[in-house]
Amino acid sequence: MSFHYYPGCTLKTKAKDLDECARKSAEALGVPLIEWEEWQCCGTVYPQAQDEIATRLAAIRALDEARRNGSDLLTICSACHHVMKRINRDMQTNEDIRTKANNYLALDTPYTGQTRVVHYLEMLRDTVGFDELRKRVLYPLTGRRIGAYYGCMLLRPSKEMQFDDPENPSIMEDFLEAIGAEPVRYPYRNECCGGYVALEEAALVGELCGKVLDSARQKGAEALITACPLCRYNLRKNGSKQDMPVYYFSELLAEALGVNRTNTEPVRLEK
Amino acid sequence: MSPVRSEPAEIVTEMSGVNPRKCMRCGKCSATCPSFSKIDIPPHRFVMMVENGEIEALLSSQLLWKCLSCFACVERCPRGVEPSKLVEAVRLLQIRGQGKNYRTPDDVPQFVEADEEIPQQLITSTLRKYSK
């Protein structure tokens, strides 16, 4: 089963690691990711107003392309996933948006949300299976205490995202366990990092990230993982002072599978 | 007596698809809001003001620009009110007005210069949220 892979803007620029590790790992796991060359930015924020049609179109094009190929659309970046999932749901359930968007796009067959939007982590869980992943791990991250940072976009609103329990999620912890690490559950793992007000409300973002990092440290985490470039940026910017490395989950996956960029001896993450 | 509905209030409820009358004033949105310290009108009051048709006052609210769209208020509201959608609708009402953009592409160079690590996502989303 192959996936229609939608990387999104940041994964091709500032978050190349996230993208590259994810693709290489998928290859190693035998899951073909086929990237549509003509993808465009998803819009990064989900347009919450009912009358915003144009801002939904880029996402719908990508979703429709996946439908044409008859495959599920796979995303990694939390923001892309959030936008794709919710707009897809709009196309399934909101008749007004569906009609207007289809009128704009004038597709041969109207798009009505037929595509399934899958996050990379869901692919690991449901397509590969965490048990299978555990078997494929060559370099388990044994003894490493790692906290998962979910942030907002993957989980909320849970009725639409249907990703995990919004208040007590576990998919990243299960992932960490599968690659041999010791997951650290901490209460602020689903609280906001400050998102895009980072530029003008540095103090607020500092405060919010500080709380997340502090909470993780209290529970014994030595590093964090995330799926979102923005979260990682915010946490790193504020966390560097706090001596808490923040990785993309795919970096650790690549690490555990031994598919790092250098094809020599795998670089073990420093303890 | 139901409050007199001014037209902007109708636009906001229609645009957002939210029925503010469902709010029972429990304040869970405000209890959960991570930007609370930076805002002048807390989310629960924002919902009440939409219900009362006081849109004019909301157009200058800090909440429009400090809301993180973290959807915690949406997730935790026991009445399914979705305050963040109301905030977005009022924000759109504001920035759709001529020259009312809060951020413009002209601001981009200054951001990028400030920190070269800034992910694209951050710039795009800022512009998406704050300008038309």
Next chain:
Amino acid sequence: MPMSTESQVQANAPAKAPTNAPANAPANTLINTPGNEEKDGKAFRPLIVSFCCNWCSYAGADLAGSSRLTYPADVKIIRVPCSCRINPLFILRAFQRGADGVIVNGCHPGDCHYSTGNFYTRRRMALLFSMLDFLGIEKERTRVEWVSAAEGARFASVMREFVEQIRRLGENKKLGDIRCKE
């Protein structure tokens, strides 16, 4: 009202589905049928017979009333102990005497006061409506709804919807008895 003669029937026969409908029109858009044109300067008011079982739907209708939820006066309710008391004859009789729509209301399947009554209703009505459709009689003129005693609001909205549907369909000519038309 004019006599329902053969030529009338044909004159008012709905056109086939319009071929110029936009390809992206939502699938559930009702095709506009003639019949709702104004007659004698007054909009067409359909006659609708609504059979309600005593325990759920009739109580639901009562609740709609006590909640002051409006629906058109075109709907006239007949109380029966259970939806399974509704003989297909009653439905045909209503059409014969000039009803434009008939709606059968019962408890939700599984909630029948008599345990199983509405299960039989469901089979009977499925077959009856299918046969009427087979005879070319608009299936939109008949309907079965499960309305509980707690669903006053739903009762009212179902009635509003059904009346609207019949208004769009226009007068029942296919199953009317000419003797009953003035």
Next chain:
Amino acid sequence: MQRIIGKMREKAKELLEAGTVDAVLGWKKGDFAYDPTPAFFYSTDELDMLAYDGFCGSNLSKYLVEYGKEKGKVLVFLKPCDTYSLNQLVSEHRVDRENVYVVGVGCDGMLDVQKLRDKGIAGIEEIEEAGEDLRIHTLYGLKTCPRDEALLKKCQSCKGKEHKLFDDRIGAEESRDIANEDRFAEVAELEKMSPEERFAFWRAALSSCIRCNACREACPVCSCHTCIFDNARSGVDAKANASEFEENLFHIIRAFHVAGRCSDCGECSRVCPQAIPLHLLNRKMIKDIQSFYGAFQAGDSADQCSPLLSYSPDDIEPDAFDRWKGVM
């Protein structure tokens, strides 16, 4: 099947003489070669008139209801398809099984004289049924016609050679195989039409109804002591169609009353003097029942429950019936 008439007479004689039965129900020679009629035979002397040939299409089951429960035991000759009707009557307690001695007779498919006439064959004096072809002696000489081209409508979709109940059988294994048409094909054709076309079709068909009640009289499940249409106390009695509506009403209600009970014997259409395709209404009901509620054949056995007298909690909703259209 003219060849087995001898055995049939023998059997009838034997049982009458032995007192096993008090009467024999069979077909009696008519005035012409093609019009044997149902008849009771009470003594062995009458048995010369017993007939069995390609024109014995009539289903004798229903006459057993009339014979009643008090007159003793009767021998009845039934073709395979007729036994479905008897089974249904037994299941409805309209005929007591122990009052009937069923002799299943083989069948090569019954004939429609109108079809011969339509082929320009007139002045029929005698018909020899031999193999695949009919040899027809007429005033104008010998004519032949392939048997399959003269079959009754109902025989074009034969239910098979198996007798569903019998006490004895004659010639059953010799029955001829008949190419079996899809009996729902015509129904499916109609379903494909637009509602307007269907309405026009049925209006044209039913408007010729003269309410002779032949369909009702011939129908083996229309066995009510008093039909509601004849019952002044029913509130719907109507001896004649006074309006278009009543033309429809009678046939809709009749189809509904026999739904889940009709074995599709086709007698209604066979006897209709106006050639209204009434069997289509019944077949529509049968097709719906099968697609909504699963395989069912009325008369398959005497102890099955009609689909209209049972239910499943997850039956389809009445508004979903047309989703099934054209499936099957």
Next chain:
Amino acid sequence: MLKIGVFVCWCGSNIAGTVDVKAVVEAVKAEPGVVFSTDYQYMCSEGGQSAIRQAIKEYELGGVVICACSPRMHETTFRKAAEAAGLNPYMVEIANIREHCSWIHKDKEEATEKAVVLCRAAIAKLNLNKPLFPGESGVVKRALVIGGGIAGIQTALDIADAGYEVDIVEKSPTIGGRMAQLDKTFPTLDCAACILTPKMVEAAAHEKIRLFTYSEVEEVSGYVGSFRVKIRQKARSVNRELCNGCGECIVKCPSKTASNAFDEGLSKRSAIYIPFAQAVPNLPVIDREACLRFQTGKCGLCEIACSAKAIDYEQEDETITEEYGAIVLATGYRPMSLDRYDEFQYSQSPDVLTSLEFERILNASGPTGGSLLRLSNGEKPKSIVFIQCVGSRSDDGCGKSYCSKICCMYTAKQAMLVKDKYPDIDVTVFYIDVRTPGKNFDEFYRRAAEAYGVRYVKGMVGKVAEWKGRLQVQAVDLLEDKQLLIDADMVVLAAAIEPDPGARKIGAMLAVNMDQNDFFTEAHPKLRPVESPTAGVFLSGMCQGPKDIPETVAQAGAAAVKVLGLLSKDKLVGNPCVAISDETLCNGCSSCEALCPYDAITFEEKQVMVQGRRETRRVAMVNETMCQGCGACTVACPSGAMDLKGFTNRQIMAEVDAICR
């Protein structure tokens, strides 16, 4: 021809405001049979009823049509009025021109027109009415109570005290229910056990009461006055006759890791156990899931320990069938699961508890022996936060839409109990509204705030998080528009209550409907609050809706009174609107028999006169006591032989004709 009188009610302005009642009176005067028509302000009042009685006599009316409110409201009233004037009560028809007309239409002309049509339909039907006479059936003078909590116990005691036999079926090994888990009760603060256990003992000792604990109702058939109920007594693996309740077996049991449901899972118990010290009966039960003997075949220590030789590993479930005249449902409630409310860290922190769990912590017999300790570290808390309305008043898809009613009061109680014992602990209650309607209830809540210094904050909590070994509570103070961060050691969640999930199965057996929240529906929300829609089945306690203990006990008594009213009758008068078969039309086909849900139809070979001839025919016979009048048979009957009295084919068609005229 029947002489008919028509009475049009104004219902004050309820009808007359929208329907021109005078015009209705005039319009129906020419209807067939109508010899008299009039209007009146309130037909249901004594004045209105006497007007009906007078007119019946004066105009020698054979039937009356009342145009008024729903027949579900006053049909009985008007039937009685007609009966008082010598009419058969079933010669009364109601045209519902209030709920189905005046209340839903605004246009007076339209509403009046419709009222006339509805009235005509009623007249048309009445013209075909026949006097009906109800049948009679006997009453088994015993009652069954399903559920052995305070509601069930109280109902059973009240019935038994009146001299009737009662059986209580309780699914757990002891009676007592939720109340037994409570520490104190509001608003008097008396100890729950002190007032409940005497009632438990009384029930067990009562000569008219039999207890079936660890038992379930498996099947119910029959009808009011004579229900047949199959009860399954699950195997306790302990012989009730031999056991003396010494408890030696429990001491010796090596498997002590089963979750103790009585302590809401906060403690462990042995595989053989008595739920709590004052359990009734004081008889152990082996939890076969937890028992080593049953799981591994090894062990048998309880058998060895038992000097009375009461342990019986071979014991099997027993099924008995009993007859009852009446059944009371008292199936109770449970706190809803808080899986979907983890913003409060319920499943992630041992110091976040439901109120019922906290109740066990406060209780001297609870997991901490009554001392208030944090379950995470066994230390005394310095600050406790209570959060109300968790899952109640919710419209988010995972909570309950209703107010659970008891939480405001028990939260005040628990806060007060904490403050009373430990005045130095900070207690904060977050509330949306404090709802205290009830005798001495608001005073109680105010006492918590005023005398005990419980801090009440109007606002909700958004997040609870473990922080530096304590719990950080992020909340809002709505009156100050401030976000608060409070460090707490324990957080207590007032979880919404929900009906016991076992109720659904029992409801289905008895054809008692449930509302959208799974509470049993009462026959009338105001006028018949303890009757279920099924005759002879009554409701007691929480299974019908949220209630506190005084209300539950009151309703239990009310249910008992209804049961006694039923059991005190020797004969029950049935519903005369039952099926009737016309033997001259019946084909004997048995279609009706096949689908009758009450087995009320049988067939007989019978001599029937048909057109002057005598014939033996197989014909349907209806048992009028068993028939409930659904009418399924009437439609199945092809010949129209089967009809339903009070709703005959011709009556319904007459209504159709009148409406479509």
